[in-house]
Amino acid sequence: xxxxxxxxxxxxxxxxxxxxxxxxxxxxxxxxxxxxxxxxxxxxxxxxxxxxxxxxxxxxxxxxxxxxxxxxxxxxxxxxxxxxxxxxxxxxxxxxxxxxxxxxxxxxxxxxxxxxxxxxxxxxxxxxxxxxxxxxxxxxxxxxxxxxxxxxxxxxxxxxxx
Numbered sequence: 001x002x003x004x005x006x007x008x009x010x011x012x013x014x015x016x017x018x019x020x021x022x023x024x025x026x027x028x029x030x031x032x033x034x035x036x037x038x039x040x041x042x043x044x045x046x047x048x049x050x051x052x053x054x055x056x057x058x059x060x061x062x063x064x065x066x067x068x069x070x071x072x073x074x075x076x077x078x079x080x081x082x083x084x085x086x087x088x089x090x091x092x093x094x095x096x097x098x099x100x101x102x103x104x105x106x107x108x109x110x111x112x113x114x115x116x117x118x119x120x121x122x123x124x125x126x127x128x129x130x131x132x133x134x135x136x137x138x139x140x141x142x143x144x145x146x147x148x149x150x151x152x153x154x155x156x157x158x159x160x161x162x
Contacts, residue, residue: 006076008124010091010160013114014077021068024061032058071113078111085159088132090124095156096132105152108160109133128152 009017032054039051078090088094092109108121109132115123122129131143132154139154 006074007071007113008078008090008111009075009114010078010110012160013110014072014075016114017068017072017075021065021072024065024068028061032061086136086157088135088154088157090133091160092132093156093158093160094132094154096152096154099151099153104155107132110160 035054036051036058039048039054042048042050045051085092088109090109090111094107094109095104096107097104106120107128108119109124109129110121112123112125115121115126124130124133127143127145128150131141135141135154135157137154137157141152141154143150143152
């Protein structure tokens with residue numbers, strides 16, 4: 001497989017990819033194999049919706065397995081042991097006060113493939129993540145987001161707990 005773009009991961013994010021790959025290769029492949037075998041038992045494959053669905057699921061699963069294998073092959077795991085924990089970086093948990101909304105938010109800074117804003121996991125490459133990198137508690141940042149400018153004060157910085 002050709003070497004793709006290297007992506008930075010926290011140890012937790014990398015382990016989640018490894019776990020998903022293992023589940024898809026072992027449990028999901030077995031489920032799909034059984035579904036195909038069951039559908040074959042229903043008779044004529046040319047008009048068998050269950051068989052078609054199982055084959056489509058198999059194709060999706062194999063595509064995701066290939067994606068995960070490539071991501072893992074090109075993964076670089078962040079070495080958190082020698083990082084100044086008072087400075088915001090990948091793997092930091094940051095509590096900020098959003099001045100425009102007059103409320104606090106907590107963000108975990110993660111690699112772009114790990115981001116999930118609904119869980120408070122923001123990418124180090126997102127506008128807010130990028131603006132926070134290198135800052136410390138007490139710093140104020142202004143960030144241009146799609147809705148305009150956002151001003152936030154960094155209240156706390158710590159390492160994300162896995």
